[in-house]
Amino acid sequence: MFENLNERLERSFQLLKGHGKITEINIAETLKDVRRALLDADVNFKIAKSFTATVKEKALGQNVLTSLKPNQLMVKIVHDELAELMGGEHVDINIKGNPAVILIAGLQGSGKTTFSGKLANLLKTKRSKNPLLVAGDVYRPAAIDQLHVLGEQIGVPVYSDKDNKNPVKIAEAAIKEAKAKGHDLVIVDTAGRLAVDEEMMKEIEAVKKAINPSEILFVVDSMTGQDAVNTAKEFNDRLDFDGVVLTKLDGDTRGGAALSIRSVVDKPIKFVGTGEKMEALDVFHPARMADRILGMGDIVSLVERAQEQFDADEARNLQKKIAKNQFNFNDFLSQISQIKKMGNLKDLASMIPGVGKALKNIDIDDDAFKGIEAIIYSMTPLERENPTLLNGSRRKRIAAGSGSNIQDVNRLIKQFDETRKLMKMMSKGGKMSRMMGNLPMRKR
Template structure:
């Protein structure tokens, strides 16, 4: 995501390296490259031109003010601020206040509406502690109802469906009535999409919206379609006046044009971004954090928030005691591994850490490595998992046969585990680290 844009912007800032101050000449060279980078990322030329004009105005306005700041650093800060503003300035939440609140999902076929509906249900149930009813309102795509039924089961939400009814307005109204009678907090109405914008689709979604008067209407758009996504978002907004945009498939080969342009073009905020097929691969959109990631600064705040979501205070206290006694074992390791996997795929997590995106650029992070480690541990006996010191040569040979891996793999993992165990023991007895752990728990 945004890798090419990040590289080109970094190149643009390098043109200021070695200069002592901001001038019209060095700014013009840098801005030319920034504009090219934005256009290459599928941002409309008019938007790119207006963006760089604002950056130029701010940069030259600081010419005689911030002499202690290097020109390259100053330009990065200005571009970061303008990117944040271009994408909406600040995060805008979803409105789920109602009796029940109704959320209408719209978009083209293939944009990820149904998958997003499931993800949103999971988010509202787990993060907002709300009781959610999913509604199967796509009466045309044969597998749509089945897909939503499966997703509802995965996230633990109930679903309202009428397979024989082909009237999406009736289905939505009955679902809301069912939700009201059964004390649901939120009704999410999934709707039909088409392969392209057409009058029948527009009239149908308009009729549904008018009939149910939703608290929130979200337009789901495939970010991989770039500027076409922005144009489609504009057409939909003119017809149904939605409240916010959801960008899906940001983990794919996207140039970033949709994320950068949609707020400017449509005037509606991006509320969520989706980065994978897993039901927890949904994030609230923060323009400032996205700007930081585009500029290769990472997103440490989101990283910490994901960690906090998986943080179990009682488990942490238990592990702390075991680490102090150097009793951390393979069962504890499995527990921590499961917690890490719940945070998301490893590459997306590493990209949130400042500097890691560039460092890991050409390195393929294989999440199946977790499976190989788990296979080694599951090939151990319960006694061996609880007492790593039992692992002698004969036991390791048996474990290697059991997990289908070589002795070198088993030896390497056991050695790495032993090193990690010693380091954790050392850190757990460090007063400064203990204080930091206490502060982390307190902030929760």
């Protein structure tokens, strides 16, 4: 995410290294390079020019800070301005009403249907909502089928009517059904087109007028760059939507949409899609995104994702097992499963400061745990429960059963033993207890 922009900005800041203070002369080349980096990231020219002018004004107006070097001070100013450019403060979704109605709009291929499923999943699991998904795309039969598949995955019902070709009537009928069946949230997926056209706009305006949604979200593919911003403006002029959703932010995106869209439409970015999994949807926080753009990681979001998967009761039980040296391969499998639910592995690693840069040209397969899981699943239940039973003959059988070799099995068991010893030492010293005590994990 934003690797190229991060690299370009970092190079720009290096131009100030070795200078004792910021002056109009030595800042000129840096800001010129920053502006080029933003333009290469497909940021609107006027926005890039205004951005660097603001940074220059603030940098030259700063009092001398002895604790910060000029390049460090420039990083701080650029960070704060990037956050401001993307909206400054996080703006929450409006889910008031009984039921609350959310209308999803956007072009065909922007990821509306997938986002609708992700949003239903997020609001069901994190806000305890009882959502109903509505298949309002009457032109693409595959969209209706896709929404049903997604609904089944996340345990959310889907309202559809393949015989009805009127999206207004479908939406109205869905809201009646939601009221009758006690759903407190309705998410209406709508049809998209390959380009903005008058027929499409009139249709979605009619749906909006009929159902009076509490929230309208415009979904845009962030990989389309500046085109995404132009499309957002056209939609906003007609729909006056409440917020923007950037999808496919985990792809080879240059970041222009994220950095430009707020300034152009004056509407907040509320969510970003970061992968194909139903859990791969993040609430948008401008300051955290600025951290990531500048390669500072995003520890807060990483901890939040961890808290969603690890609950207090499980943590206490695990701590007891570690203290008694009873941590086994079943526990190990459980931990792997929870990590996988947190999202794309490379994306998770990039949230740790400094790690994103180190992994820039390294691919981390989402199936990275497959080999480890295959070895553990080739163990008998007794062996997983009692790792000390794993002698030479058992290891050979496990290697053959998992399609790996004896070296792979030995390496995993050695790493497991070392991890268990380290956890035992931390438990004895009280460090494990303090760590878990300081993490306010969710109780299920």
